Amino acid sequence: MxxxxxxxxxxxxxxxxxxxxxxxxxxxxxxxxxxxxxxxxxxxxxxxxxxxxxxxxxxxxxxxxxxxxxxxxxxxxxxxxxxxxxxxxxxxxxxxxxxxxxxxxxxxAHTGPVPEHGGAREVDFDELREPVAAAWPRFVPGLTPEETRDLVERRVARRRGADVVRFFAAHTPEGEVAAWADLYMDPATGMAQIEDLVTAEAHLGQGYAGKVLDTALREAADAGCSTTFLTAAAEDWPRHWYGRKGFTTIGSMALFERV
Structure with a gap:
């Protein structure tokens, strides 16, 4: 490290x-x-x-x-x-x-040591379509096919969001996508964001998310990004896992929603 x-x-x-x-x-x-x-x-x-x-x-x-x-x-x-x-x-x-x-x-923001590369690899969005679509009903039950399509395909627009946008995935020994995440980087300003870190339900608890996160952190550091951050719901468990992975809360924002 x-x-x-x-x-x-x-x-x-x-x-x-x-x-x-x-x-x-x-x-x-x-x-x-x-x-x-x-x-x-x-x-x-x-x-x-x-x-x-x-x-x-x-x-x-x-x-x-x-x-x-x-x-x-x-x-x-x-x-x-x-x-x-x-x-x-x-x-x-x-x-x-x-x-x-x-x-x-x-x-x-990540304030701990930068880990060694986790072994995940960069993938094209086409490889993520099926596992991402399969994962969404776990988080939002009752989604219609049209709603699922929008939540999956919106990754296409993310390509425009930053100077460098990369998708990473960890695979099972059989080659199945087990976990994935986005990495957005602006090396000129030293900023990077990790977003949508998800593990497929069949592979929860097997360390695949950690492999993807370590890979994204190492790739961001190697690209010259001195600040790598992510967002996490204040009331949900992942924030504690991120804390154990070297992330520190530096602030918050409010979300207001009405349906």
Whole structure:
């Protein structure tokens, strides 16, 4: 293993900028508001990740509801992220009065030693289509075929989100995809994000996710990225696993959703 520089909370503005840039770059179109913007993509209308409002500045808490209605009024859901914790706290009461559910998403940066390469390999998206489609009902029961299609195919748009976008997978000895993840990198700014780390249900608990994560961390470090981060739900178990893998929480953002 090699050492990595500690990533303090002062890195949070750089994480915010990376997320905002990624959101805009992968969008089909954007709509700007005071202190916020909406990203939209009609090709994946069932994907919240491709159709949402992102608050990246000082926004009037009472105005956020109007932004979500204006931008997402053609969709059956309303979805917004608020990056700044103080702004998020101010928005919470008016959004909940309007029927929105609130959740907290953690920003976790890797502050431990960079592991040796985990042995996962880069794959083309075509190799991931089937296992990704098979995994989604485990996380969101009752998905329609159209909804599943959007959640799977949206990875195509992610290719535009960063200067370098790579997909990695760990395979069983028989060659079956057992776990996978995305790696987004901007080597010029030293930033990298690991996203959608998933293990196929038949291979849970066998170490495949760790192989993929170690591979992504090593690849990011070798590309010159000094900050590698990911997001994790504050109320879900993976954040504890990431902590054991050398990740530290450096901040959070709020998620507001109404269906």
């Amino acid at each position: 090699t050492s990595t520089t500690n990533t303090p909370a002062s890195e949070l503005p750089r994480v915010h900028r990376f997320l905002c840039d990624f959101s805009r770059r992968q969008a089909g179109r954007t709509v700007d508001f005071p202190g916020a913007f909406a990203v939209l993509n009609d090709a994946y209308k069932h994907s919240r990740g491709n159709n949402h409002v992102l608050v990246d500045g000082a926004v009037d808490p009472e105005a956020l509801l109007g932004y979500t209605e204006e931008a997402l009024g053609h969709l059956p859901y309303r979805f917004a992220y608020v990056l700044d914790e103080t702004v998020a706290a101010a928005c919470r009461a008016p959004m909940e009065r309007a029927g929105f559910r609130h959740a907290t998403v953690l920003f976790m």
